Amino acid sequence: MASESHKTDKERFEEEVLQFLNGLYGYALHLTRNPEDACDLVQETYARAFKAWKQYTLGTNAKAWLFAILRNTFLNQRRSTKRRPTEVPCDWVDELPREDVPQLLRFGPDPYDKFLNDLLAENIEEGLALLPETFRSAVVLCDVEGFSYKEIAEILDIPIGTVRSRIHRGRARLRELLEKWYLEGEGELGS
Amino acid sequence: MSCSFVRDNLHDFVSGELNSSDAERIENHLQSCESCRACVSNMHGFRSRVRNLLKMTAPQELRDSILMKTSE
CATH class of the missing domain: 1.10.10.10 (Winged helix-like DNA-binding domain superfamily/Winged helix DNA-binding domain)
Structure with a gap:
């Protein structure tokens, strides 16, 4: 097992952000209402998070950061596919x-x-x-x-x-x- | 302290978002007001039921796939 100071980016990433996978999947399900789309959305979220990981500052709120990435990814995908969920009038x-x-x-x-x-x-x-x-x-x-x-x-x-x-x-x-x-x-x- | 204060601040109270002195005022009021106690209890019960029912576990394949991609 790597010591704290010798952890690779991948090890730090897995340790600090994979713990939120269940919550992210649940939120993705509420947004997409489809298990397959939810899995795709979570995968895309983690891919984006991993790319941005080096710029991520330790000590900031990793959980909120990931949920924000997921929601922004969802909104961007919805915009690009012009798919709008069925919602009742407000x-x-x-x-x-x-x-x-x-x-x-x-x-x-x-x-x-x-x-x-x-x-x-x-x-x-x-x-x-x-x-x-x-x-x-x-x-x-x-x-x-x-x-x-x-x-x-x-x-x-x-x-x-x-x-x-x-x-x-x-x-x-x-x-x-x-x-x-x-x-x-x-x-x-x-x- | 009146029942209307509890009811105006019910959602923030059960969310744990009230400042400590207002939360304490409500706690004190609840000791002597059965009606407000029932309101707060029902709201806590509702939140807790929603939380318990909606907690999800991500599929193992999703976890594996994310781990695989971060290894590439």
């Missing part, structure tokens, strides 16, 4: 209440636990897919990947206030959709 954004406490209290604690336990990954993915990309990204980066608002602002290249608003509204909309499907299904969620 009229709901302005209609959302400032906070969504009534929904949170609608079930009470025990039925709410049942609702949460009945949720499937497919339900959440379907709900997220109906959010505009920036809202989906903000929610996934915060709630799944655990990034701070500041890190998300850097990854998405938007102000922190906008991140906050997208997380609030994206979460509220996602939960609203899931609860609606749950109540319509009389306590069942289809996969």
